[in-house]
Amino acid sequence: MVLLGSFARVRPPRDRWADAALAGGVFVLAAVGGVGPLVGEREEPWPVTVFGLAMIAAASGALWFRRRRPVAVALGVLAATAAYYLVSVYDGPLLVAFVVALYAVAAEGLLRAAVALAALSVVAVGVGTLAGNEDVNGVALFMLTGWLVAVVALGWVRHSRQAYVHEVEQRAAGEERLRIARDLHDVVGHHISLISVQSTAALHRIEKDPTQARTALAAIKSSSREALRELRATLGVLRQVDEEAPTAPPPGLARIGELVESARSAGFDVRAHTSGEPEPLPTEVELAAYRIVQESLTNVTRHSRATAVTVHVSHAPREVRIEITDNGRGPARTVPGSGISGMRERARALGGELATGGGPDGGFAVRARLPHGNGASPQS
Template sequence: MLPIAAWSVLMYGSNVGQRTVSEAEFIMLTLGLCVPLIWRRRWPRAVFVLIAVVAAVQWAAHIAALPPDLAVLIALYTVASRCGFRWGLTAAIVAEAGAIMEACQQWGLSWEQARSPAIFLTVVVAAVWVFGIYMNTRRAYLRSLEERAARLERERDTQVQVAMAAERARIARELHDVVAHNVSVIVVQADGAAYAIESDKERAKQALEAISATGRTALAEMRRLLGVLRESDDTGSYAPQPGIEQLTDLVDQIRASGMPLRFEIDGVPRELSQGLQLTVFRIVQEALTNTLKHAGTGATAHVNLHYGDDSVEVRVRDDGRGAAAADDGRGHGLVGMRERVAMYGGSALARARSGGGWEVVARLPVREAART
C-alpha cells in the first residue's frame, strides 16, 4: 500500500501472500495513484482520500507495493502542510494503518515477522507527517509576518496622513495670521490715504508706500507658506520663520499705519527656540491685528514682553472700544492663538479691560526651551 514497502521487501524478504502485478494493472494503478496529484494543492483532502482508496483496492487485490505508491506519502505531506492539524493527524493515522496492513500482508499476517518493517514504515510516515506540520507552521508564521508588515505599512501611511493634516492645519493658521494682519494694515493705510489725499499729499504718499510694502510682504509670506503644500520635493528652501527680532519691524509697521504704539521689553532676554519665538510673534501679530480691526479711531496700543525666570509673558492691550466692538463670528485668530500656546504648555487669555479697551495675555513656560 505504501511506496516504502517495496524497499522493505528488498530489505526484509520476499512478498509472502502478494502476487506480481500485470502490465494493465500497473498502468491502472499508476494512473489512479499519480494523476490525482495534479490537483493536490487545490483539493488536498479529496486527493488524499482518492489515493487512499486506490491504495486500499491495491492491498485488497494482494498486489505488491509499487513505486507509484509514493503518491500516498506525497498526499499525506500535502494534507499536513496545507490543512489544519486535525486533518493532518487524521491523514497520518490512515497512512499508518495502511503501513501496518501492508507489512502484515507482506509477511503472511504474522506480527512477529511484520514488526520490523511496520516500525520502519511507521518512522517514514511519522517523518513525512512531521515535516508537513513544520511546513504548515512555517507558512502560517510567514503569513503572520506578511500581515503584520501590511498592517504596519497601513499604520505608517495613516500616521503620515495625520502628520500632513496637522501640518496643513498649522499652515492654515499661519496663512490666517499673515493675511488678516497685512490686509488690516492695508485697509487702515488706504483709509488714511483717501482721507489725506486732498489736504496732505505727502502723508497720502507715505500711506500708499506703506500699502505697497505691506502687500509685497504679504505676498512673499503667502508664497512661502503655500510652497510647503506642494507635493514635489524640489520646492527649495524657504525663508526663516519670523521671531522675536522681527517684532520691531511689526511694531514699525503698525506705527506707520497711524496707530500710536508703545513697545517694551522687561527682564533679561533669553535665547528661545525658533518655534517659541514664532509663537510669541504670532500672538503679538494677531493681537495688534484685532486692535487695528476693532479698537476704532484714536485708539493706542501697548505691547509688553516680559522675561521671567521660567516663563515669557506677552501682554498686548489697547484703549479702544473693547467688548463693544462688533464681531462677525468668522475669526479664528484667538482659537489659533490658544492652540499655539497650548502646544508649549502655556496659557492665553483675551478679555475686555475694566477701564475700557481690550487685553491679550499669554504666558509661555521656557525653562526647558530657554538657554541663558
C-alpha cells in the same frame, strides 16, 4: 528607444514582480521536493503524477493574486494542496504555498478569515489522521497547529505595524496642514487688514490731503511686499525639489518692531516694551511669539475700534510672557474667525497657555505664556 519606453509604461509595478518571484520560488521548491515521480522506480500512474504537478502549479500560481484576493487565494491554495496530498503518494513541500497564502490573509488585517482557514486546515488534517493516514500522527498535527498559529500571529503583527505607521503619517500630515493653514491665516490676515485700513485712509485723504494719501499708499506697498515675502516663506514647505529654499530668517521676537511700525502706519498709537534678560530661544517659540503679536494686532485693526495698543514682552529664565492690550471695545469683540483659537493652539503646542479678556483700561487683552525650558535647541 520607443520600444523601451513602451515597455516601461506597460510593465507591472515592483510589488507585482515580487509576487511573481514568490510564486515562482514556491513552485520550484514544491516541484523539486516532489520530484520523486520523475526519478527512480514509479509508485503511481502517470495521470496521477500529471495531476499532482497541475495542483503544484495551480497553488503556486495563485499566490500571484494574493494581494488582490487574499481569502479566495488562500481557499484555492488550500483546496489544491489537499487534492495534491490526497492523490499523490509523494509527500512534497506544497504546504509552503498554503502557509504563504495564510500569512497574506492575516497581513491584510483579515484575522477572523485567517483563523478560520487555519482551523479548517487543522481539522482536515485531523480527519485524515483519524481516517488512517499514517504520514501524520498526533505529534505532527500538534506541530502543524503551532506553525499555523505562528503564521497568523506574524501576519497580524505586520498588519498592526502597518496600520500604526499609516495612522502616524496621517496624523503628521493633518498637523502639518493645520500648521500651514494657521500660518497662512496669520500672514495673509494681518497684512490684508493693514492694506484695508490704509486704502480706506488713502481714499478719504486723496483729495483733501494728498501728502497723507501718498503716505498711506506707500504703507500699502510695504505691507503687500511683506505679505508676499512671508507667503512665499510659508509655502516653501510645498515647493518642488528643484526649487530654491527661502533664505530669509524666520519671523521672531527681533522682528516685532516691524509689526509695531506697520500698525503705527495704519493710524494706531502702538507702544512696545520689553522686560527681563533676553536670551536665545528655540525657533518654534520665536515663531509662536511673533504670530501671536501679529494676530493680536490684526484683531485690533479689524474688531476693536481702538486707538492705542501696548505690546509687552517679558523674558523669564524658562519662559516668555506676552501681553497685548488696547483701549477698544473689550471682550465683546471676540467673534468667530478672530484667530484666537489659532493663537491658543500655538501656545498649547509649546506646553504654554493663552488667555483673552478685558484689559486694565476697559479694552481687550491677550496674555500668552510660552515655556522654552523643554530641551529644544535654540535658534542659531
